[in-house]
Each structure stands twice: as structure tokens, then as C-alpha cells.
Amino acid sequence: MSGTVLKAGFIPLVDAAPLIVAKELGFAQEEGLDLELTSAPSWSTLRDMLAFGQIDAAHMLSPVPVASAIGLLRGLPRLNALSVLSTNGTVIGVSQTLAADMAKHGYPFDFNDAARAGAALARQPRPIRIGVPFLLSMHASLISVWLKATGLIEETDFQILAVPPSLMANAMKNGDLDAFCVGEPWGSLAAEKAGSVLILPGTAIWSCAPEKVLAVREDWANTNPAVTGKLMRAVWRAGEWLAQPGNVTMAAEIMATKGELGESADMIDRALFGRMRIDEQGSIRNAPDFMRFSGYDNGFPWQSQAAWIARNLAQRFGLDVATAIKAAHMSFRSDLYRQNLAGLNVDLPLDSAKIEGAFAEDTAVAAVHGQMILAKNHFFDGQIFDPGKIFA
Amino acid sequence: MNTPPPMSANPDTLTIVIVEQDKRRALAIVDSLNVTGDYDIHVLDGERGLARSVADLAPDVVLIDVANPSRDTIEQLALASGPLDRPVALFVDRSDAQMTRTAIEAGVSAYVVDGLQNDRVKPVMDAAIARFQMFQRMRVELETTKRALEERKVIDRAKGLLMKMRGIDEEAAYALLRKTAMDQGKRVPDVARALVTAADLLT
Known part of the structure; x- marks a missing residue:
């Protein structure tokens, strides 16, 4: 060539x-x-x-x-x-034990409401051990903003641990972790092989990460x-x-x-279509904008x-x-x-910075040629990050 | 993260942790290191509770195969202990870029405690690098031998098929395979494999 x-x-x-x-x-x-x-x-x-x-x-x-x-x-x-x-593209799951307890307290597994999921998680014994692929990852960032906004303190109430995605299902099965945040197909694999239950797509925390x-x-x-x-x-x-x-x-x-993802073509398909099987029983939840290219x-x-x-x-x-x-x-x-x-x-876009978290819906902004549409950009707790003042 | 290093007879003895699942490989690395000096060496299989085990040992050097996915777990210790804060930083020193590059190419990554003098790390690294280069060579040799054996078997089967179906002798069968391969711009083993697969499907 x-x-x-x-x-x-x-x-x-x-x-x-x-x-x-x-x-x-x-x-x-x-x-x-x-x-x-x-x-x-x-x-x-x-x-x-x-x-x-x-x-x-x-x-x-x-x-x-x-x-x-x-x-x-x-x-x-x-x-x-x-x-x-x-x-986007990450998914958060909890162990079978945690899921059972959350269900007992009426958690609806809506795969959508991060505030409610955080509150349900906060009732669990601490520290909650959460696996992410790498410490410098959007997974770790999302988990930290989510649980901090829920009122939990890193280290004492929850711990973020780096676990290779290929070992995540095993770590869940062995009880070395209580929860995880990972990319596909590894989340679905944990649901299928370790009895974990997927509770949120990353989009539920930040719609535009x-x-x-x-x-x-x-x-x-x-x-x-x-x-x-x-x-x-x-x-x-x-x-x-x-x-x-x-x-x-x-x-x-x-x-x-x-x-090199082997036999998981059907899981890849689900991630690309944003239709997730959240548990062993195969319950399906729609996750709009699950992952966008x-x-x-x-x-x-x-x-x-x-x-x-x-x-x-x-x-x-x-x-x-x-x-x-x-x-x-x-x-x-x-x-x-x-x-x-x-x-x-x-x-x-005309500007190279935007106000992160400021768009509850898709929003038109000024572009180099006319206008363009920015995707909905919203944090579950309504936080808004305006970097403008800092650059100035 | 600030646990004092374990007591040892000589406070100057370096503590080295090797993360390796394969027991024979681990022993080989330990042997190579022992030749170069007196170290306090621990081998971890890296399966469960790796971060905690390493932190508890408070090693001066951690050696792990570049191909081991658990490297990302070790990396956590380097970050969590405050990477900008030299006195408490447990691992990480990439000050010698050339050594790091050589190590990565050989297939070993090393985490070295901050402030450890280079002349104390170098013999450890040299021994580890040489050992991993040997592992790599052995792996390539093994794969090459295995492939050659498999290819020979499949060519033999293809020759057998041709001899039976076309009533030709072994030499003619091989000549036919070779000519077909040349005409199609393929390797003889590939043509042989295609023939064997097709025959398996048809019978």
C-alpha cells in the first residue's frame, strides 16, 4: 500500500x-x-x-x-x-447484593435518574468500592461529581479503584467491588456474567461528556x-x-x-443503538445518546x-x-x-469555549457560517461551568 | 500510603515487588535480580487486591509486564499518593527517558520510588530488561515453531487430498499447490488451508 x-x-x-x-x-x-x-x-x-x-x-x-x-x-x-x-458511552452498574437491597427500598431501576440512584446508593454500607478502568478517565470524573453532589466524600464514603475492564466482571463476582463505571461491552458482560445490574448510563450524570x-x-x-x-x-x-x-x-x-472485541457483536450492537440489557433476566432500557460519534x-x-x-x-x-x-x-x-x-x-462554532451544563435542550448558537445546533448539555444536579471568566 | 517500609536486616536493602502470574517467569526474574545484588523481593500474582498489597509492601521498585492489564491498577498508586508532592510520592520516576524506552520495548514497565538514586536502580533495571528481552525472544521462537509445525501438517493433508482425488504422486501434488499459490499471489500454506477447509465442508 x-x-x-x-x-x-x-x-x-x-x-x-x-x-x-x-x-x-x-x-x-x-x-x-x-x-x-x-x-x-x-x-x-x-x-x-x-x-x-x-x-x-x-x-x-x-x-x-x-x-x-x-x-x-x-x-x-x-x-x-x-x-x-x-x-458519552459509559455505563454504571452495581453488584447483585446492592441491587437486591436497592430494590427492597423501592428503587425503580429506571436507568435514568442519577439523583435517585445516588440517594439509593448512599444508603449502602460505606465505603462503596467503585471500579473504573483508569484513574484519569471520564468514568472517574463522572463518578466523583455524581457522588460528591450526592453528599458522599471520596475515600471515606466511596473509593474509586482502577480495575482493567477485562477483569471488571470477575472483580464484581468475587465481591472485590460494589459498583463500576465502564465502557461497552464490559458493562453488559458484567451484567451477563457476574449478575451485576446496570443502573445508569453516563449520560444521566452529564448528557454531553x-x-x-x-x-x-x-x-x-x-x-x-x-x-x-x-x-x-x-x-x-x-x-x-x-x-x-x-x-x-x-x-x-x-x-x-x-x-478485537471477539464474540460480543450483539453487545456492540446494543451500545451503538442505545438499547441496553440491564440485568441477567434481559430487561431492556432505552438510553438515548448512549454513545455518539x-x-x-x-x-x-x-x-x-x-x-x-x-x-x-x-x-x-x-x-x-x-x-x-x-x-x-x-x-x-x-x-x-x-x-x-x-x-x-x-x-x-464561532467560540472555542461554551458554558458546560447550560443547555437543558439542544440549542442553536452562532457558527462560522450562520448557526449550528449544540447538543443538550446538562448535569444531573444542574451545575453550570462557565470558564469564560477564567480565560479572560 | 505513608506506611514505613518493612523492617529488614539492612536498611539499605531495596524492596522490589514483581507482579507476575506465571510462577516460572517470576522465579526467572527473581534469579536474575539476585545475581546483581541483595534485595528484598516479593512476587504478587496481581489477581485480587493488588493495589492494597503493593501499598502495604511500600516497595522501592515495582516491576510489571507491559502486556499485563493490571498495570492500570499499579498506576493508581502513583497518582493517588500525590504526584506533585515529592516527599510522599510512592512511585514514578521517568527521569531517565532512554532507560524507560528500552524497558518498554523489552516489555517491562517499572515504577521507582521518588528520590531513589539512579545508580541503585540501574542494576535492577538492567537485569530486568535483559530477562524480559529473553522472554520476548522465547515467545517469538515458540510461536514461529508452532506455526511452522501447523503449516507442515496442513500442507501434508492437502497433498494427501490431491493425491487421492486426482491420482497424482506426492511430488506432483506439491507442485500443483505451489503453482496455484504463485498464480494467486498467495503462500503455499494458505492455499493448502483453503483446500483442506473446502474438503472438510464437502465431505
Whole structure:
């Protein structure tokens, strides 16, 4: 195959789809890129492969580039987010024991109301041990804002523990964890294999959470502007393809084989359609916007998203919030997104920051050309994050 | 996270934790390390309660296979102990980027307590890297041998099928396989596998 060789890495998860589809369906090739993909066994290894140059781009947890900007990844080069690969996509589940007790107290398992779920969880013996794939993840951020708003204190009332997704079902079964927050298909697998019950999609906590990003080393992006642009366009087209409802079944097949997700094509399908089986008995709940690859402002790396994550990390790891936000907001490269996608039919907002949590419904805002629609952006507790004052 | 290090005869002895499920591999690593110095070495299988076990041992160095997904659990200890706060930071020092790169390429990741002098870490890392390079070589050798054996078996079966169905001898059967492979731009084992699969389906 001809073209510029670009090595990229991913973790076998449904939301690695944009990178995998970009390669398998030829969107990379159309840009003259020969995309070579490698899977990694853990987020820390994928991050190190990127940091030390074994690969030049990666499917990455959105907080990782922010963490590198605010000094949480000492000794590693700065990482940047070129675009948001996917919005939402996590699911929260509890053990059979907890679910039984919650049911006894009349919890309706509506898969929707985070305040009610938090209150039901708060009645459980503490500390509640919650597994997430990695400490620097949207999973951990969502759990921390959710339970803090419920009045629980981290460490004494709840503990966030890093457990590899492939071991999550086992950890639940063994009673090493009381609850988890993980991406698909691992949540569904825990429901099927460990008797866990899914209680909330991540969207119930934040309806518009940047989940995975396309990450590169900052110095690589600066010295390879042409390849950076090709990669961003190929991945954007893959996201558009994934958003067509008619392509979902094929996407699930591609992810099962090329995404190294094995026999879980039906679970991938459920995640892509937002229809979740929440328990062993197969009860179904609809989860609108469960995971989004395209539409609205999906791919745009908002500086306000980086700032929100920076504030969350600073609070959790004891750093100064204002300093962290200042250091982090440019790690989401809205400048490169504008520059490299302007030629495509992409809506670009006029501002590079928005007020996170301020849109109870889909909302029209000023765009570079006319108007565009931003997706509903709402936190379960009504919190609003306005980074504007901090940048000024 | 601030538990004092376990008592040992010599306070200068480094405490090393190896996270490895395979007992034979773990022993091999321990042997390599023991050659280079006197260490207090603990092996954990990494299945349950890993973060707690490691924290309790308060090691100076943790060694774990890059391919082990439990690395993300170890990583938690590096973060939770306050990464910007040198005195209490338990792990993480990537100050020697070259060594880290070599280690990752060899398949081992290491977490080293803050402030530990490089000359004390280096013999440990050198031994670990050499051992993991050997593991990697052995794995490649094993896979190559296994594949060669499987391919030979499938070619033999394909030759047998051709000999029976077309009434030709072994040499002609192999020539036919090779010609077909060349015409189709494929490898002989791939053509043989296709033939065997088709025959299995038809009978």
C-alpha cells in the first residue's frame, strides 16, 4: 500500500470505532494515509507507547491530555487532543447484593435518574468500592461529581479503584467491588456474567461528556501539520459513517473482528443503538445518546471541556484549580480542528469555549457560517461551568 | 500510603515487588535480580487486591509486564499518593527517558520510588530488561515453531487430498499447490488451508 505510514494505537472498546473504521473502510487511504493500528493491553501502556514514540496517535481517555498539561504525568511529553472521538458511552452498574437491597427500598431501576440512584446508593454500607478502568478517565470524573453532589466524600464514603475492564466482571463476582463505571461491552458482560445490574448510563450524570479523544504528542502535531490534517479528516469521515443508522450492524461486525472485541457483536450492537440489557433476566432500557460519534458539535475539542476536566482533576488530586485550568485549556486543539476541517462540510462554532451544563435542550448558537445546533448539555444536579471568566 | 517500609536486616536493602502470574517467569526474574545484588523481593500474582498489597509492601521498585492489564491498577498508586508532592510520592520516576524506552520495548514497565538514586536502580533495571528481552525472544521462537509445525501438517493433508482425488504422486501434488499459490499471489500454506477447509465442508 502506498501513502504516508502512520502508526496509531487503541484499546479494544466500542468507542475505538472511528480509528478502526478510518482504516478498514478506506477513509485513511483516501487521504493518502497508510494507517497501521496496534491494540494495547492497558491505558498506561497505550499512553507510554504514544509518549515514547512507538505510535504517533492514539484513541485516548479525554482526561489524559489534560493531565499531561497540568503536570500529573511528570516526565512525559505534552499530549494534545486533536478532536473528540466520541461523546458519552459509559455505563454504571452495581453488584447483585446492592441491587437486591436497592430494590427492597423501592428503587425503580429506571436507568435514568442519577439523583435517585445516588440517594439509593448512599444508603449502602460505606465505603462503596467503585471500579473504573483508569484513574484519569471520564468514568472517574463522572463518578466523583455524581457522588460528591450526592453528599458522599471520596475515600471515606466511596473509593474509586482502577480495575482493567477485562477483569471488571470477575472483580464484581468475587465481591472485590460494589459498583463500576465502564465502557461497552464490559458493562453488559458484567451484567451477563457476574449478575451485576446496570443502573445508569453516563449520560444521566452529564448528557454531553467528552469520552475519548484522538491524542497525539504536541511536538509531533506541530512538526507534522500535513499528516495531522489527513488523520483528522479521515477520522472525522469515519465518525460520520458510524452515525448512519444503516451502518450500525456492519460497524458492530468490524469492531468484533478488527476491533478485537471477539464474540460480543450483539453487545456492540446494543451500545451503538442505545438499547441496553440491564440485568441477567434481559430487561431492556432505552438510553438515548448512549454513545455518539457524530452530529451536533461532537468532534469539536472545546477548550471549556478541557477546562472542566482540569478543574475536576485538580480537585481530586489536590492542585490549584485556576492554575490547572489555565495550563489545560489549550490541550484541546480547537485551533487545529478549525484549520484542518474547514474544507469539509463541518459546522464550526464561532467560540472555542461554551458554558458546560447550560443547555437543558439542544440549542442553536452562532457558527462560522450562520448557526449550528449544540447538543443538550446538562448535569444531573444542574451545575453550570462557565470558564469564560477564567480565560479572560 | 505513608506506611514505613518493612523492617529488614539492612536498611539499605531495596524492596522490589514483581507482579507476575506465571510462577516460572517470576522465579526467572527473581534469579536474575539476585545475581546483581541483595534485595528484598516479593512476587504478587496481581489477581485480587493488588493495589492494597503493593501499598502495604511500600516497595522501592515495582516491576510489571507491559502486556499485563493490571498495570492500570499499579498506576493508581502513583497518582493517588500525590504526584506533585515529592516527599510522599510512592512511585514514578521517568527521569531517565532512554532507560524507560528500552524497558518498554523489552516489555517491562517499572515504577521507582521518588528520590531513589539512579545508580541503585540501574542494576535492577538492567537485569530486568535483559530477562524480559529473553522472554520476548522465547515467545517469538515458540510461536514461529508452532506455526511452522501447523503449516507442515496442513500442507501434508492437502497433498494427501490431491493425491487421492486426482491420482497424482506426492511430488506432483506439491507442485500443483505451489503453482496455484504463485498464480494467486498467495503462500503455499494458505492455499493448502483453503483446500483442506473446502474438503472438510464437502465431505
